[in-house]
Structures are given as C-alpha cells and as structure tokens.
Amino acid sequence: MNILDVQNLKTHFFTEAGVVKALEDISFTVEKGCTVGLVGESGSGKSVTAQSVLRIVPKPGKIIGGKILFDGEDLLAKKEDDMRKFRGKKISLIFQDPTSSLNPLFAIGDQLADIVIQHDRVKKDQALEQVIKTLKVARLPDPEQSLGQYPHQFSGGMKQRICIARALLLNPQLLFADEPTTNLDVTIQAQIITLLKDLQRDLGMTLVMITHDMGIVAEMCKCVVVLYAGHVMESGDIETIFEKPHPYTEALLKAVPRLDQTRKLTSIPGNIPNLIDPPSGCVFHPRCQYAINICMEKVPPLEDVGGSHFITCHRWRELQGGR
Amino acid sequence: MIDMAQPLLEVKDLVKYFPVYSRGILMKKVVGQVHAVDHINFAINECETVGLVGESGCGKTTTGKLILYLERPTSGEVLFQGRDAIKTFSKGSGEEKMRLRRAMQMVFQNPYSSLDPRMTVFDIISEPFKIHKHVSSNEWKERVYKLLELVGLEPYHAERYPHEFSGGQRQRICIARALAVNPTFIIADEPVSSLDVSIRAQILNLIMDLQNKLGMSYLYISHDLSSVRQISQRVMVMYLGEIVESATTEKLFDRPVHPYTRALMSAVPIPDPKRKMNIILLPGEVPSPVNPPSGCRFHPRCQYATSKCSQEKPVLAQVDVDHYVSCHYYHKFI
Numbered sequence: 001m002n003i004l005d006v007q008n009l010k011t012h013f014f015t016e017a018g019v020v021k022a023l024e025d026i027s028f029t030v031e032k033g034c035t036v037g038l039v040g041e042s043g044s045g046k047s048v049t050a051q052s053v054l055r056i057v058p059k060p061g062k063i064i065g066g067k068i069l070f071d072g073e074d075l076l077a078k079k080e081d082d083m084r085k086f087r088g089k090k091i092s093l094i095f096q097d098p099t100s101s102l103n104p105l106f107a108i109g110d111q112l113a114d115i116v117i118q119h120d121r122v123k124k125d126q127a128l129e130q131v132i133k134t135l136k137v138a139r140l141p142d143p144e145q146s147l148g149q150y151p152h153q154f155s156g157g158m159k160q161r162i163c164i165a166r167a168l169l170l171n172p173q174l175l176f177a178d179e180p181t182t183n184l185d186v187t188i189q190a191q192i193i194t195l196l197k198d199l200q201r202d203l204g205m206t207l208v209m210i211t212h213d214m215g216i217v218a219e220m221c222k223c224v225v226v227l228y229a230g231h232v233m234e235s236g237d238i239e240t241i242f243e244k245p246h247p248y249t250e251a252l253l254k255a256v257p258r259l260d261q262t263r264k265l266t267s268i269p270g271n272i273p274n275l276i277d278p279p280s281g282c283v284f285h286p287r288c289q290y291a292i293n294i295c296m297e298k299v300p301p302l303e304d305v306g307g308s309h310f311i312t313c314h315r316w317r318e319l320q321g322g323r
Numbered sequence: 324m325i326d327m328a329q330p331l332l333e334v335k336d337l338v339k340y341f342p343v344y345s346r347g348i349l350m351k352k353v354v355g356q357v358h359a360v361d362h363i364n365f366a367i368n369e370c371e372t373v374g375l376v377g378e379s380g381c382g383k384t385t386t387g388k389l390i391l392y393l394e395r396p397t398s399g400e401v402l403f404q405g406r407d408a409i410k411t412f413s414k415g416s417g418e419e420k421m422r423l424r425r426a427m428q429m430v431f432q433n434p435y436s437s438l439d440p441r442m443t444v445f446d447i448i449s450e451p452f453k454i455h456k457h458v459s460s461n462e463w464k465e466r467v468y469k470l471l472e473l474v475g476l477e478p479y480h481a482e483r484y485p486h487e488f489s490g491g492q493r494q495r496i497c498i499a500r501a502l503a504v505n506p507t508f509i510i511a512d513e514p515v516s517s518l519d520v521s522i523r524a525q526i527l528n529l530i531m532d533l534q535n536k537l538g539m540s541y542l543y544i545s546h547d548l549s550s551v552r553q554i555s556q557r558v559m560v561m562y563l564g565e566i567v568e569s570a571t572t573e574k575l576f577d578r579p580v581h582p583y584t585r586a587l588m589s590a591v592p593i594p595d596p597k598r599k600m601n602i603i604l605l606p607g608e609v610p611s612p613v614n615p616p617s618g619c620r621f622h623p624r625c626q627y628a629t630s631k632c633s634q635e636k637p638v639l640a641q642v643d644v645d646h647y648v649s650c651h652y653y654h655k656f657i
C-alpha cells in the first residue's frame with residue numbers, strides 16, 4: 001500500500017532573476033512502512049520536494065501543478081487550517097540544518113512542549129512528559145536534565161537527536177529526514193543512521209531519507225528515487241537501481257570514491273544546470289555520455305520498465321542490451 | 324642537489340597548544356590549553372600524497388597551518404628539503420621567506436570565500452606574480468593561460484569574475500593560483516568537501532594529474548576516508564591532536580589496526596546494496612581537547628580499554644613495514 005503518491009509535482013520559485021524551475025515533473029510513490037531514499041546533488045530538488053509535500057514551500061516559491069496523495073487524500077486540495085493539523089501529526093520533517101532549525105532563545109523543554117500543547121491542547125506537565133519520552137526514544141542522554149538547556153549547549157550530534165525527537169513528538173506516520181547527517185562526523189553519522197533504522201523498524205514508521213550519499217541509500221533504503229535538476233531520473237528498488245542504473249545514476253556511481261576499493265574515477269563533465277534556464281530535452285543530456293539528438297530535443301517520459309522500475313531516458317532499454 | 328633519501332618535508336614532535344582564558348574582565352588568566360596538535364611526527368616524500376584523516380576538531384587544519392607557519396608552533400620542528408622551515412619563516416631574510424612561501428602552497432575547503440569577488444580570474448591568478456615578482460610582466464598573460472589550461476579551464480575564463488563560476492570551477496581557479504608560484508608541495512585542506520558529488524571526481528582527478536605532470540607532493544587533509552583512499556599513497560589517522568595510526572594506503576584500508584581507525588572505517592557507508600555495514604558504534608562523542616583524557620586519548624570510547632590505557636600513553640609502534648600504531652593492545656588486532 002502506498003502511503004504517499006506524488007504525481008507530476010511542479011514547484012517553481014518566482015525570483016527577480018527569473019523563474020527557478022526547482023521541481024519540473026516529480027512523480028514517485030512511497031510504500032507504507034518502508035524506507036525510501038530521495039537522492040540527488042545539491043539543487044536537484046530534494047528539500048523542495050519535502051517542503052511541497054508538507055506545503056511549507058517558502059516564498060517566492062509556489063506549487064503550480066500536480067497532485068500529492070497521502071493515504072488517498074489530495075493534500076494540495078486541503079485548506080491551510082486542515083493542513084496545519086496534518087503537519088507533525090501525520091507527516092513530519094527533520095530539517096536539513098539542526099542548528100538553525102532550533103530556536104536559540106528557548107530552552108529545549110519549552111520549545112518542544114509547545115508543539116505538543118498547540119496540537120493536543122494538553123497541560124504543560126503532560127506535554128513535558130511526552131517530550132521526555134520522545135527524547136528518550138531519540139537516545140538523548142539525560143533527557144530530564146536537558147529540558148532546561150539551550151540549543152547552543154549541545155553538540156551537533158545531540159542537536160540532531162533533539163531535532164529527531166521534535167519530529168517524532170506527535171507520532172507521525174511519515175517522516176522526511178532531510179540530510180540528517182550531512183554536517184556530522186562519520187562516527188556520529190553512524191549513531192544517527194543506526195538510530196533512524198531502529199526507529200523505523202520499532203515504530204513501523206515510513207521514512208523518506210533525503211541524502212546525496214549513495215552509500216547511505218544502499219545501507220538504509222529499500223527503494224530509491226533519483227532526482228536531477230527537478231526531474232526524477234529513475235525510481236525503483238535498491239538492487240535494481242544498482243544493477244541497471246539510469247545513465248545519470250551510473251555516472252554518479254562511477255564518480256564517487258569508495259572505501260572498499262581504489263579505482264579510476266570517471267568524472268562527470270560539466271556542471272549542474274542552471275534551473276532558470278535548464279537544458280532542453282533530457283535535463284541530463286549536456287553531461288550524458290550516451291546523449292544523441294533526440295535527447296536534446298525531446299523530454300523523455302517517466303516510463304515503467306517493469307519490476308517496479310521507472311526510468312526517464314530515451315536510450316535506457318537499448319543500452320541494457322549492450323551492457 | 325636534493326638527496327633522494329631525504330624526504331621533502333619532515334615534521335618532528337610538532338606541538339600547538341592554544342591557551343584558554345578565564346572569562347574575567349580585568350584579569351585575563353590562562354585556565355587551560357587546547358591540545359590542538361600534540362607531538363606529531365611524519366614525513367612526506369617527493370611526488371607523494373599523504374592523507375591526513377580525522378574528525379572535526381582533531382587538529383588537521385592546524386597541522387597544515389603550522390607547516391606553513393600560518394600558526395606559530397608551540398614547539399617542534401618542520402624541515403623542508405632538509406632545512407629548518409620554522410627558522411626561515413621566523414628569522415629568515417625577506418627573500419628566503421618568499422622563496423619558501425612559493426615552494427609550499429595551501430588550497431582551502433571553501434572556494435567561495437577564498438576568491439576576491441571584485442577581481443577577474445586573470446587578476447587572481449596573476450596576483451602571486453605581483454607579490455613574488457618571479458615572472459616578468461610581459462610573460463603574465465601567457466603564464467595565466469598556461470595555468471588555466473593546466474587546471475582544465477579555457478582562456479576566455481580569464482576575463483570573468485568568480486561569481487560566474489560553479490564551485491568546481493572556482494576550486495580549479497584556487498588551484499591555478501596556488502600553482503602560479505611553481506610550488507613543489509601543496510597542502511589541500513578538504514578541497515572537495517564543499518563540492519557537489521558529481522564534481523568531486525573532476526577535482527580529485529585533477530589533483531592526481533598534476534602530480535603526474537608536475538611531480539607535486541601533497542598533504543591531503545580530509546574527514547572523508549573514501550577520498551583519502553582514492554588519492555593518497557600513505558595515510559595518517561588523527562584523533563584529538565595525535566596520530567594514532569599511519570601506514571601505506573593499502574595496508575591501512577585492508578588491515579586497519581587501531582580500534583579508532585577500525586570504528587571510523589566501519590562507519591562509512593559503501594554504495595553497494597550487497598555490502599551491508601557492520602558498524603562498530605563508538606559511545607559518546609570526541610572529548611574536549613582542553614585537558615584531553617589521560618593515557619590513551621581514545622580510552623573513554625574504546626571497547627578494549629583497560630586500566631593501563633587510562634594511565635599510560637601508548638607509543639607509535641611499528642607493527643609491519645610502513646605501518647605504525649599507537650595502542651597498547653595492537654597485537655590483538657593484527
């Protein structure tokens with residue numbers, strides 16, 4: 001069963017410099033109880049996808065097309081008031097930067113308790129109890145003592161645990177984790193990855209893991225959605241994608257150094273496109289080693305190629321024969 | 324004449340403590356020391372890349388700055404081509420200092436903040452010519468074009484400003500500027516960390532190409548073990564100001580010995596769904612470098628620690644050819 005079904009989502013930012021086509025045509029589904037990876041480089045549209053689903057796209061951004069079905073209900077058709085009740089409760093988000101997403105002026109206990117009070121209209125002690133319980137779930141050492149402390153008194157890893165607790169406060173069914181380990185050291189990242197995996201399993205939660213690290217995807221996710229320049233390049237289960245990747249995914253996998261081997265890195269030429277003036281046809285064509293004329297002219301559709309594998313590429317089928 | 328057996332760079336017992344002051348308004352009192360770099364030793368040979376890997380705050384950047392005398396060492400020696408670099412930087416003549424500055428260059432993590440936005444690429448790359456006066460002005464143009472070509476940029480890029488370039492291209496400009504003084508040794512401090520995944524390989528490949536073309540030596544500083552493996556011939560692992568393990572790349576990655584190195588490696592996710600991680604979780608976080616733990620600095624987080632570990636500091640012992648480890652119980656892990 002799909003808990004989330006995003007169809008042809010289009011979100012643009014109407015800036016002074018021009019229209020930034022952050023999400024041009026995004027479609028994917030998330031199966032209930034799964035961990036799905038949303039991967040892509042910076043600017044590919046990962047965070048805007050999460051913001052769109054929660055309908056918190058900052059100005060001058062606007063969702064201008066598509067459907068977002070959560071448990072069959074179209075979120076884009078909801079009133080803002082109803083959406084407010086949805087956020088945190090049904091769908092929650094761990095923000096990309098834990099430092100700037102916590103309010104430096106309020107003690108941890110107060111800022112987290114506030115969320116519970118606003119949503120569930122309970123007394124402060126009851127709310128604090130819920131906060132302590134959730135901080136324990138996020139494995140923050142000494143949760144009781146932490147309530148009176150301020151964000152700057154915690155290390156990066158501890159702040160991230162607090163942010164995870166905040167996202168879990170209202171027992172959401174679907175959690176987006178936006179690069180939850182990007183600024184953390186690798187041993188702390190390992191703690192957070194382990195925590196998220198355990199939480200997902202123990203709470204039966206659906207987790208969308210946003211990352212640029214194919215290693216984290218391979219480690220944590222059952223399914224993956226690969227984004228590039230506001231388009232889905234491919235989606236499918238992890239084994240399939242590593243075995244029969246889209247040309248972009250393939251290029252990316254050959255370009256990243258690996259801990260377990262030394263090999264020649266094949267670099268991807270060129271740069272990430274400017275989304276005010278994206279390339280014609282397939283957005284990846286200026287950097288793709290397989291590009292031919294049609295790639296410049298025609299946007300490839302997102303095609304079901306069997307085995308729950310979806311691909312956006314004019315040549316993928318043909319290339320499979322030659323690989 | 325350079326003696327072939329002599330390393331290009333030698334670092335001996337290098338120490339940097341930063342004083343920590345009390346908060347008092349009138350009387351500033353030293354209440355402790357940040358042990359940023361604590362008695363480290365290593366050498367880098369001609370045409371060699373040595374990786375320095377460790378987590379944030381372990382002292383990697385400080386080590387680089389000490390070598391270039393951008394920070395003044397508390398004690399210890401830095402020998403460059405056999406000569407005392409600290410003495411040259413502190414007491415040498417203007418000309419001697421300039422010569423040494425040209426020989427050793429640094430490339431930083433953030434190519435955005437390290438380029439002046441008001442200067443064209445031509446001005447940026449030719450600025451060292453002005454400062455060092457080692458190239459006569461009628462040759463500037465040709466040299467700038469050569470440098471651009473060397474780092475994979477085009478001649479027409481010379482007239483543009485930094486904001487017109489992507490992160491990867493800016494890092495190329497930074498590298499070209501470093502190369503403008505014909506260095507023999509470059510300290511690259513996290514040169515790809517701020518770049519996009521698809522761009523990193525371009526810069527890593529460029530760094531390796533320059534070694535082949537120009538015989539460059541590097542100290543490659545990074546927290547990213549995978550890129551360190553990719554680029555280095557030898558690797559040193561740093562923890563809380565000390566080197567805990569050092570070996571050839573192959574040995575370090577195939578047979579890591581120190582419990583910290585092993586935990587570090589186990590924590591790196593591998594982009595291959597068939598290879599699931601076997602994470603060795605370290606409890607807690609890196610302790611403060613002000614008054615670091617006694618004995619082995621890793622002991623509070625080490626699952627093998629005994630009372631000996633909290634009392635006695637282990638020495639860097641040789642466990643194999645080109646393989647050194649600082650752990651009382653290294654024989655258990657070989």
Ligand SMILES: Nc1ncnc2c1ncn2[C@@H]1O[C@H](COP(=O)(O)OP(=O)(O)OP(=O)(O)O)[C@@H](O)[C@H]1O
Pocket residue numbers: 341357358359377378379380381382383384385386546612
């Ligand atoms: N000027 C300074 N005054 C006081 N402490 C300092 C100073 N510069 C660095 N330190 C401290 O020295 C230690 C080592 O710092 P350094 O910047 O070398 O670490 P690093 O390994 O490069 O970290 P990162 O990977 O985060 O850049 C840290 O504890 C740091 O806070």
Ligand code: SF4
Pocket residue numbers: 247248282283284285286288289290291292295300312313314315316
């Ligand atoms: S459509 Fe063409 S350019 Fe795009 S990924 Fe496929 S082969 Fe490459």
Ligand SMILES: [Mg+2]
Pocket residue numbers: 380383384
């Ligand atoms: Mg550093």
